[in-house]
Amino acid sequence: xxxxxxxxxxxxxxxxxxxxxxxxxxxxxxPDSDDWPxxxxxxTGWQRxxxxxxYAGINWxxxxxxxxxxxxxxxxxxxxxTRMGAPYVGMNFVGQLHAGxxxxxxxxxxxxxxxxxxxxxxxxxxxxxxxxxxAGSDLASLSTRAIRDGNHYVVTGQKIxxxxxHVADYCELLVRTDPDAPKxxxxxxxxxxxDLPGIEVRPITTVAGSSEFCEVFFDEVRIPVENRVxxxxxxxxxxxxxxxxxxxxxxxxxxxxxxxxxADMADVARNICRNGSSAWDDDEIRREFGRLQVEYDALxxxxxxxxxxxxxTGMPGPGGSVFKLYYADVKKRMAELAHRLLERxxxxxxxxxxxxxxxxxxxxxxxxxxxxxxxAGTSEIQRNxxxxxxxxxxxxx
Amino acid sequence: xxxxxxxxxxxxxxxxxxxxxGRFDIDTVRGLADCGGVDRxxxxxxxxxxxxxxxxxxxxxxxxxxxxEAGLVFEQLGRALVPGPLVxxxxxAEVVDDAVVGFIERPTGPALVEYPDVIDALLVLDGDGxxxxxxxxxSIDAAHSVDPLTPVGRVDVLPQGEAVGGCYGWANRAVFLxxxxxxxxxxxxxxxxxxxxxxxxxxxxxxxxxxxxKHMCADMYSREEVAxxxxxxxxxxxxxxxxxxxxxxxxGDLYFHGCTxxxxxxxxxxxxxxxxxxxxxxxxxxxxxxxHNGKDCVQIHGGMGFTWEIDAHLYLKRAxxxxxCFGSLDEHAERIAAMV
Numbered sequence: 001x002x003x004x005x006x007x008x009x010x011x012x013x014x015x016x017x018x019x020x021x022x023x024x025x026x027x028x029x030x031p032d033s034d035d036w037p038x039x040x041x042x043x044t045g046w047q048r049x050x051x052x053x054x055y056a057g058i059n060w061x062x063x064x065x066x067x068x069x070x071x072x073x074x075x076x077x078x079x080x081x082t083r084m085g086a087p088y089v090g091m092n093f094v095g096q097l098h099a100g101x102x103x104x105x106x107x108x109x110x111x112x113x114x115x116x117x118x119x120x121x122x123x124x125x126x127x128x129x130x131x132x133x134x135a136g137s138d139l140a141s142l143s144t145r146a147i148r149d150g151n152h153y154v155v156t157g158q159k160i161x162x163x164x165x166h167v168a169d170y171c172e173l174l175v176r177t178d179p180d181a182p183k184x185x186x187x188x189x190x191x192x193x194x195d196l197p198g199i200e201v202r203p204i205t206t207v208a209g210s211s212e213f214c215e216v217f218f219d220e221v222r223i224p225v226e227n228r229v230x231x232x233x234x235x236x237x238x239x240x241x242x243x244x245x246x247x248x249x250x251x252x253x254x255x256x257x258x259x260x261x262x263a264d265m266a267d268v269a270r271n272i273c274r275n276g277s278s279a280w281d282d283d284e285i286r287r288e289f290g291r292l293q294v295e296y297d298a299l300x301x302x303x304x305x306x307x308x309x310x311x312x313t314g315m316p317g318p319g320g321s322v323f324k325l326y327y328a329d330v331k332k333r334m335a336e337l338a339h340r341l342l343e344r345x346x347x348x349x350x351x352x353x354x355x356x357x358x359x360x361x362x363x364x365x366x367x368x369x370x371x372x373x374x375x376a377g378t379s380e381i382q383r384n385x386x387x388x389x390x391x392x393x394x395x396x397x
Numbered sequence: 398x399x400x401x402x403x404x405x406x407x408x409x410x411x412x413x414x415x416x417x418x419g420r421f422d423i424d425t426v427r428g429l430a431d432c433g434g435v436d437r438x439x440x441x442x443x444x445x446x447x448x449x450x451x452x453x454x455x456x457x458x459x460x461x462x463x464x465x466e467a468g469l470v471f472e473q474l475g476r477a478l479v480p481g482p483l484v485x486x487x488x489x490a491e492v493v494d495d496a497v498v499g500f501i502e503r504p505t506g507p508a509l510v511e512y513p514d515v516i517d518a519l520l521v522l523d524g525d526g527x528x529x530x531x532x533x534x535x536s537i538d539a540a541h542s543v544d545p546l547t548p549v550g551r552v553d554v555l556p557q558g559e560a561v562g563g564c565y566g567w568a569n570r571a572v573f574l575x576x577x578x579x580x581x582x583x584x585x586x587x588x589x590x591x592x593x594x595x596x597x598x599x600x601x602x603x604x605x606x607x608x609x610x611k612h613m614c615a616d617m618y619s620r621e622e623v624a625x626x627x628x629x630x631x632x633x634x635x636x637x638x639x640x641x642x643x644x645x646x647x648x649g650d651l652y653f654h655g656c657t658x659x660x661x662x663x664x665x666x667x668x669x670x671x672x673x674x675x676x677x678x679x680x681x682x683x684x685x686x687x688x689h690n691g692k693d694c695v696q697i698h699g700g701m702g703f704t705w706e707i708d709a710h711l712y713l714k715r716a717x718x719x720x721x722c723f724g725s726l727d728e729h730a731e732r733i734a735a736m737v
Contacts, residue, residue, distance in 0.1 A: 001406065001465050002399050003633040009398060072398050266737040287727055290734030294678040295623070301400070302626035308401040319626075322619045380608070386618055387611035391591050394606040 003304065005076070012069075013076050019053055020084045030087070033210065040125060040167045043090035047122030056120040057100065059249070064104050064112065065120050071249065071310040075303070078252040082260075088253055091164040095119040095126040097250065099172040102189075106230045106238050111191065115170070127168035129159040129192065129216060130239065137381050139174075140183045140236060144218060146175035146190070152222040153177070153190065158215060161375075165214030166201045168194050173223075178233050189235035191227040198222075208367040249316075250376075251323060252303060258331060259296050262289070265334070265362065269341050279341050288337050295330045299323060321390075325382040328372035335369045338362035400629070406469055409462075413470050416446055417477035423708055426478045430545040433514035434480040435497055444496065448474070449486045459490070464570075464639070465632035468577040472628070475581025475687075476588075478711055480546035482512050484574040489520055492561040493529050500571060502723055503528075503555060511718070513537045513550030521558055522567050522723075528558030544714035566639060568723045569676045573631055575719045576676075576683035580621065580628050582719075583686035586694040586712035587617040593698055610697060617690045624682035631675035638668040674736055677729035684726055687716030 005013070027046075031038035050056040059074045060066020069077070080086075089096055100119050103112055118124040135142035144157025155175055162171070171192040178186030194201070198221040203211040230238040266289055272279040279285055306319040339346040342362065349363050373379040387393045402410070420439055429436060443449065451467050453459020467487065474483055485500030495517035499510060503523040510519060519530045537550035591614050594605030604610045691713025695702035702709045720726070 001402060001629055001633055003630065004637065005398050075398075263737060283727075286734045287730040289737045290730035290732070291681065293674075293733050293737050294627070294681050294730070297674065297678050298623045298627035298630075298682055301630035302623055304398065304400040305626050305629070308399050311399065312401055319622060322622045325615070326619050326623055380612070383612040383615035384608070386615035387605070391614055391618060393591065393594060393611050393614060394603050396606055396608065396611075 005072070009072055009076060012073050013080060016055070016077060016080050017084070019055075020080065020086055023049060023053075024084060024086060027087070036167050040091060042087065043092055044122035044125065046087040046090075047092045047096075047120075051121045056122075057096065057116075060100060060104060060116075060120075064116050071307045074249050075252060075307045078249060079256060082253045082256040091125050091167060092119075092122065094128050094163070094168075094172065095124060098128060099126045099170070102172065102238060102241055103229065105241050106189075110226075111229065115191070124170055125164065125168045126170045126172060127162050127165045127194070127214075127216075129162055129165075129171040129173040131161045132158060133160055137378055140187065142174055142176060142187065143179075144173075144175050145179070146177050146188060146223070148177070148225070149222070151225050153188075153225060153228075155190075155192070155218045155221045155223055157218050159218075160204075160213075160215050162201075162214045162216050163212050165194070165216050166203055170194060171216070174235055174239055177235075181233060184236045186233055187235040187239070188232050189229045189238040190223050191229060192221070192223050193227075196221050196223065206367075207370060208364060249303075249307065251327060255296065255299055255303065255327065258334070259293075259300070261361070261365070262292055262296065262334065265289075265338055265341070268362075272341055285337065285340060288333070292330060292334050292337065295326075299327055299330070321377075321382045321385045324376070325379050325386070328369070328379055331372055332369045335362070335366040339366060400633070402469070406466060409466055410469050410473055413446075413448075413473040414477075416442070417473060417479060421477050421479045423478070426480065426546065426711075429480050430548075434512045434546060434548050435482075435515040437496075440481060440497060443479075448483075449490045451487065453490055463632070464573065464635035465629065468573065468628055468632040471574050471577035472581040472584070472625075475578035475715075476585040478546060478582070478585060478708075478715060480512075480715075482516060483578065484571050485516075485520055487574060488567065488570055489518075492527070493518060493520070495529075502568070508552045508555045509540065509549045510535065510537060510552050511547055511549050513548065513552075519558075520561070521555060522564055522571075524564060526560050526564050527562045527567055529561045530556050530558035534558075542718075544711075544718040546711060546715055547718035569635075569672065572680050572723045572729075573628075573635060573676050575722055576624075576628055576631070576679040579683040579687035579716055579719055580624050582712050582716050583617070583621040583624060583683070583690040586687070586690040586709065587614070587621055589708060589712070590614060590617060590690075590694040590697040597699075604697075613693050613697060617693050620682075620686040620689055624679070624686040627675070627679040627682045631679040634672055634675040638672045670736055673732055677724075677732045680724075680729045681726050681733075684716070684720045687712070688720065691716050 031042050033039070047056060054067060055077065057064070057066030058069045058077050059071070060068070062068035096119065100116060103115055115124060119126065130139060132142050132144060144155060144159065146153040146155045153175065157175070165171070171194055173190045173192040175188055175190055176186050177188040180186070198219040200217040200219070202215045202217070204213040204215060205211050206213060266280070269279040269285060269289070302319050302323055306316050306323065310316040346363055346366070388395055420442060447460040448470060450459035451462050451470060452464070453461070455461035471483065482497060482499045485498040486496070488500055489495065489498035497512070497515055497517050499512060499516045499519040501508060501510065501519065501521060503521045513535070516532050518532055519535065521528045521530055534556050535552050537552055540549050540551050542549045591605070594610050594614055595603055597604050605614065691709065694709040694712060698707050698709050701707045
């Protein structure tokens with residue numbers, strides 16, 4: 001075990017840091033969170049800057065235009081960009097981390113040439129059409145129907161939780177092509193252009209008041225057969241290839257951002273005065289800060305283990321499910337600590353200027369953390385995965 | 398960066414695991430409770446294997462490994478419930494010749510001494526240094542220990558003893574090794590619970606098929622993995638900042654009981670803070686993982702879990718014996734909070 005970075009890794013970090021130091025001041029202010037055209041421009045503009053500097057597709061193989069970096073370099077990239085306040089991957093997430101890697105492994109050369117360079121340059125935004133109202137944790141029971149008609153699939157049904165569906169150009173879409181086969185064996189993976197006739201996108205308003213999720217309705221949408229990735233009825237396997245990319249590095253920016261947030265919260269605690277002393281003087285509050293820091297430090301160490309395993313074997317280790325399960329709980333505890341600090345101020349979203357005093361982003365965070373144990377596989381599903389695949393306990397079904 | 402076990406480290410773990418399975422099967426371990434916790438012949442085997450001389454340089458007759466490896470070895474010992482004053486005997490290897498050595502912090506009042514009937518000597522840590530007290534000098538009153546594998550006795554007045562070194566680094570080293578034992582205990586308890594959940598049938602199926610039980614097992618594994626990551630990280634930080642041996646005091650003691658280290662203090666240099674943060678972090682997570690997994694192991698065994706016959710209580714009680722050593726968990730949390 002060696003936690004020290006190699007000379008090459010240090011050089012990679014230094015070079016990246018120099019570049020970020022140069023370009024970040026040129027970016028200007030990020031757009032309002034509900035100004036979708038401006039957000040698209042911001043996220044794709046950043047992707048183009050990464051591309052021009054050679055950092056796009058950092059974990060993609062170089063023969064597909066990526067940088068071909070090691071998992072450790074990917075970790076360094078995410079650590080440095082988060083630390084220096086660079087834009088998050090944002091709506092490039094599906095393209096960079098799900099659809100792109102899937103196309104690299106499963107698509108035809110024509111499909112790859114058509115989409116991969118465009119994804120890298122920020123010219124295509126992708127979304128994910130997997131979940132359905134009646135296919136959540138039991139994703140394989142999805143029922144959006146695709147009927148073959150000559151050179152087209154005619155698709156009818158409904159998808160949900162499609163992040164950025166209203167601004168995306170393409171959708172990685174799972175459809176049922178054989179309703180009579182066992183549920184895992186009748187699914188097909190399609191590239192769906194979002195401008196086809198018959199597609200309707202409706203934003204969903206979350207408990208936080210935001211609307212990055214959408215419902216997508218398909219009414220006899222004709223998708224060319226040449227847009228199929230993998231064989232007909234082999235889409236479940238293709239989709240699982242995508243899921244394996246979710247583990248390992250997907251939560252690095254999130255975790256490091258949370259650690260910064262904890263430090264900011266500690267400053268707030270030191271400045272909040274109650275009964276003549278600061279909130280920080282309260283033993284319980286101070287020790288909870290200590291414990292949260294311990295748990296985040298350990299999750300960062302766990303991430304490094306998972307990344308090192310990926311570097312050795314090509315696959316992230318089983319720590320991914322453990323990370324997600326554990327992180328959701330710790331982050332919820334942090335939100336509750338914030339609200340013990342804020343007391344009645346926790347009723348009010350802070351204005352941007354007032355964040356430092358009122359902890360406005362902590363108020364929003366209390367709502368956001370509710371999604372952490374639901375999105376990308378609920379905590380209950382993660383426990384099933386750990387119990388069955390890692391510990392070998394018998395399946396319920 | 399390659400934060401995964403090397404081939405040598407995997408072989409080391411396997412070797413210690415084999416030794417434990419061959420020499421410290423559960424019947425033997427339970428039998429040790431009747432002879433003060435240590436059998437001299439088995440203890441000598443541990444010593445010959447190098448368990449206590451892991452950190453002693455090879456040219457001085459030791460194994461010449463680092464703290465990361467010491468953590469791996471102690472993790473396996475904890476997993477197998479190997480009793481005895483393991484932490485003291487390893488830390489003592491460089492300063493005294495005794496074979497079975499206890500190690501405690503000098504209390505303000507009477508002391509509780511572990512393994513009182515079998516130790517050759519007791520090392521005592523205080524703010525002025527580390528002191529060797531010969532076992533023959535101890536006047537010990539019998540006490541009834543909660544943990545059958547950790548017998549204790551009361552000593553009203555602890556002799557001052559003979560100085561054997563400065564106090565630098567001892568507490569952190571002991572805390573690290575206790576944490577390693579507890580990660581092993583958390584693992585052992587989880588393994589016992591999972592195997593029972595696979596075998597035990599109720600309502601016509603293995604109880605591990607029910608989500609209520611399956612999810613409890615998953616939480617046990619998660620705690621253990623997070624604590625293990627913290628432990629391995631702490632081992633690497635110790636190797637990077639301390640080195641294996643006991644260096645001369647570099648300008649301040651690391652003895653911390655009762656005082657939060659001030660990060661702005663002149664002693665609080667960056668490396669020192671990294672080390673304290675990593676070791677105290679591992680301490681909290683390992684202690685809680687061992688405690689929770691011990692309790693969950695009892696729960697998963699149902700009524701049988703409450704009996705002496707089932708081993709679940711042995712993991713839990715050993716975890717309890719190891720937690721109140723060298724600072725409470727609250728003190729460790731305070732150490733970290735000072736760095737947030």
